[in-house]
Each structure stands twice: as C-alpha cells, then as structure tokens.
Amino acid sequence: MSSASDPARRATSTPPADPRPLPPEPPLPSDCCESGCDPCVHDSYSEALQHYREQLAQWRRRNPDAD
Numbered sequence: 001m002s003s004a005s006d007p008a009r010r011a012t013s014t015p016p017a018d019p020r021p022l023p024p025e026p027p028l029p030s031d032c033c034e035s036g037c038d039p040c041v042h043d044s045y046s047e048a049l050q051h052y053r054e055q056l057a058q059w060r061r062r063n064p065d066a067d
Contacts, residue, residue: 021055022052023049024048024049
C-alpha cells in the first residue's frame, strides 16, 4: 500500500487551510550599516512587523479558538 493512500499519512502532511501568519525575521545587528539608508533595514522590518500584526489580527478573528 502506498503512503499516498494512507489516510493518517495524508492528514499529517496536509497544511492547514488557514495557517497562522508568521512574524518577520528581525534584522541582525550587522544588517544595518548605520549610514542612514533610505529605507533602512529597521524601517523595512518595522513595516513588515506592522503588516504581520494586521494579518495576525485578521487571522485571530477567523480563528477565535486557535490561541
């Protein structure tokens, strides 16, 4: 019997239909050159973090029992 036809195997390998958003990776201290780049890696991270928080809030509304 192939593993593809095994219901238990399929259940564990199928990703959830509405996965929880993942937070962005913070920049490493060495990622910033301290020369005033526009945008700085910290600016980009801040924007990504805000987007993540918005996506997480929407996900929590759709999945109130998940936390």
